[in-house]
Structure formats: C-alpha cells, structure tokens
Amino acid sequence: MHLADLLTLGARPAAGLLLALTDRCPLACAHCSTASTMAAAQSPGEPFRRLVDSFEPDCRPELILMSGGEPLLRPGLVAELTASAARVGTGAALLSGMFFARGGAGLPPAVRRAVAGLAHFAASLDAQHEREVGRAEVFGALAAVLDLVPAVSLHITALPGAGPDPYVDGLVAEVRRRFGARVPMLVSAVRPTGRARGLLPAPTPGGGDPGPCEFAHWPLVDQDGTVLACTRQSLLRGGGPAHLVLGHAARDPWRTLSGRTLGDPLLRSVRTLGPIGTRRRHGPPAEPGCAPDACRNCLALTPATAARAAEGLGTPEGRRMERAVLALTAARAPRRLAVARGALPGYADLVELGWAG
Ligand code: SF4
Known part of the structure; x- marks a missing residue:
C-alpha cells in the first residue's frame, strides 16, 4: 500500500486502527513525541491480540498501523498481529525508528520475519534520528526491507522555520538518488510534544479555526490497551476526557469500537x-x-x-x-490530506512519489 493510499485511507472514519505496541525505544531522539526510553511502560500483548482477533470479515478495518515507541522491539507480536489481521483481509503497516540498522549488519532474523507480511513499512529519518542511527545504515536496512515489503516510505521531521530547510533538501535529494521514486516521503514539522518540548519555543495557542479535525478518524490503542478516539496520542497520555476514550482493547471488540467511532x-x-x-x-x-x-x-x-x-x-x-x-x-489529493495532518506544504508532493494514482 503506497503512502498516498495510506493517507487517503486515513480520511475515512474507522478505516484503520493505530496500535501503539510499546512506549519503549532504544534510541534517544531529541524530538521524540512520546518521550520513549527503554525504561518506559510496556504492557502484555494480550489486549492487542484480542482486539485484532475480534475483526470479522464483514466488520474490520482495512489496515492496522503499528507504532510505539518502537514496535519492532516486539517482532513476535508484530508478526502475530499481522497474521491475525490478514485472516480477514486486513492489511498491516508499521512505523519504525530503525534501531536495528545500527552497526549495518543487515536485518536481524526476527525483524525480517516481522516485516515480511507488511503492506507498508515506514521509517523515520531526520536530523535528530541521524544522531542515533547513521544515514548510510538506515539506507542499507531500507534497501533490504524493499526486497520484502511492497511499499516503503520515509517520515522526516523538520524544525519549524520559514522557507526551505537545507538539511531536508539534502536528505530528499540523496533519497531520490539512491531509491529513485520507490521511497515517497512525508515531511512534517516537529510538534511541541514529548521530548520535542525542549527543542521548541513554548506554543502560542490560537491561529484561527482549522475546521474539521483530521485526527479523529481512526481509533488508537495506547500501550496499556486504552482505546482513544484521537490519534494525537501524546495529547491524551494518562487518560483523556471521557469523550475521547472509546473503550479498552481487553474487553471491547472491533464491532463495538468502530460503532462508537x-x-x-x-x-x-x-x-x-x-x-x-x-x-x-x-x-x-x-x-x-x-x-x-x-x-x-x-x-x-x-x-x-x-x-x-x-x-x-x-x-x-x-x-x-x-x-x-x-x-x-x-476526495482530497493525498498531498492535501498530508498538509491537513501537519506536513510541510513545500514538500507535500513527495508523498505521491511513484504513486500510480
Ligand atoms: S484533541 Fe484530538 S480529536 Fe480533538 S481536536 Fe485535538 S487532535 Fe482533534
């Protein structure tokens, strides 16, 4: 599933389900929106399994999108959820920080097994990530993933600023040289959440009415199994108001949660x-x-x-x-949907790179 199709699916209520499999991550990126560390919380996998097992052929999301923290810290759970979703025709995608690429030794066997069934693999790479995992190592691992997964994308963040960003321009040019149109890119501004609060000036509320919210389309299962109605996970950490909590993955099947959504x-x-x-x-x-x-x-x-x-x-x-x-x-073009969710307009065309339309 191409990144552009994933963005289009994101505009349909209950067409997908986000699963934050863990808060843990071995990297320490300065802009991490969930402030993940290896000491962070990680709950048993059972609620995630129960919920995905509750999908039915006539009542299922089209896609599960696994994130974290770092979801590939739980490669066995990723593989199980991917297989369980596939049983009823639901696809699986995953967003990784590429910790396993460090050292450039190729894909570890458990990671290889976990990614093999995915419809889309998204990797994070930007100035903060590069301090944790080198660009050449990420590119090497991405090339190996491209042999296993039909669609791959890069998720790049930039510190807010006026005009083009020389770092991003250089990275985009290198991705194009190395992978041609095979790796579309989503370039977004760093948000002032999690550890990124330390990098950015305090947000000034306001700026007018942005209209209908793009983040209330898919439910998100937080690492403890709480199911939130809003995918801006960091906003609702520690329990949001009742109207943004849909239920719990340990007791509510997809039919109930999608009905509430x-x-x-x-x-x-x-x-x-x-x-x-x-x-x-x-x-x-x-x-x-x-x-x-x-x-x-x-x-x-x-x-x-x-x-x-x-x-x-x-x-x-x-x-x-x-x-x-x-x-x-x-009906909006994927590039416009990306901007509505925080992509930088000057780079929005890159989400459609290599897309057949
Ligand atoms: S809290 Fe979530 S659902 Fe509500 S406006 Fe913000 S992003 Fe949208």
Missing part, C-alpha cells in the same frame, strides 16, 4: 464542524479572551455538547453537512 455525536461533530465550530454551536461557552486553540476546545467539550450535537446532526441539514464534509475530505 462512527456513531458518537461528539466525534461526528468534531469531524464535521471541527472542535471550535462544535463548541461555538453547541457549547460550553468559551472563556472570554481565550485564544481559539483547537485541541483545548476539543478537550473542553461535555456530555451536554454531545446531546446538542446529536440533535444538530439528526436534522436534514446536519445530515447533509456531515455527508458533504466527509465526501470533500475523502
């Missing part, structure tokens, strides 16, 4: 009007003088908001609007 009126409203629009229309009233930060408004929504949102979405106008926004989002 698709049916919950607050999530539907956040996907239709956006969190700021939802609060404006359905309350609670914003504090006077408060800057319109999308996530802060989303976290402040209440059960009373949900009741009013359900009413609004139940009217013919509400139903029309919801259908229209979903259709418009799904």
